[in-house]
Amino acid sequence: MKHIYSFCGRKKELNEIRESLKKGNHVLISGSYGMGKTRLALESVRDFSPVVQRLSLNDPPATLKRKLFRHERLYPTRDVRRFVILDDIVRMSHQKSEFLRFLADRGYVFIAIEENGIPVKEHERLRYSSVPHIQLPLSYLSKNDTYEFLETLNERLVLGKEKEQLVSLAKILKGHPLSLIQTIKEL
Structure with a gap:
């Protein structure tokens, strides 16, 4: 049985994210609380890979790396592209932008989720730390x-x-x- 709140709608955004992921680009999804950012991110990677790690940037970088290495030991595959969904990207710091570069260098593709627009300074850090990415602001459903x-x-x-x-x-x-x-x- 399907979960009662499983994904529906947002086909345009879903296709845009999937096209970007196919190219190996990272994605930044922004929007207000309750818009479906996390659900959209999870749905976007569902058909690409069973290897998806969800992390919160509330954690310090050392904890993030520990969680990531534990995940890699549980799913030791090299043939499948790895995805990371990052919550709270607005809490960016220099160390966390280095962590994003670390992810990109290890071949991970990430979808970053942030609420209400990322400040310019943090967006510059994100752009500096990663390979090409798209920014997708979510608004109300049509x-x-x-x-x-x-x-x-x-x-x-x-x-x-x-x-x-x-x-x-x-x-x-x-x-x-x-x-x-x-x-x-x-x-």
Whole structure:
């Protein structure tokens, strides 16, 4: 059975990220809380590799390296491209930008997730530390993606809402994924 909050919508962004990853480019996803940044990152690498490490830049660089080496021992493959999903990229420092370069030198491709726009100084550190990357700001879901999201939740939560109700909700609700989940659960 699928998780009730599994990925739906954002096909354009998903394709853009996957194309970038195919080229070996890193990706920076930014947006407000609850926009689906982490879910989009996880979905983006799902078909590429079973070897995905998720790290938080809240941890010091030594801890990050320890986690990474432990992950490499658990999944000792050289034939598969390795991906790292980095949360809290806004907490960039010189040591952490060196860690990103270390990742790139070891052949990792990373998707960095940050909330509400990365400050210019940190963005310069990111650009300095890595191979080419794209920046993808997430905003509200489109009306079509909002409808698809509501339809998926309706189906998975077995709410029994009619199509007309979902279309009306998609028109009046802003496409903020976390708010949509809360709203439809309250109906």
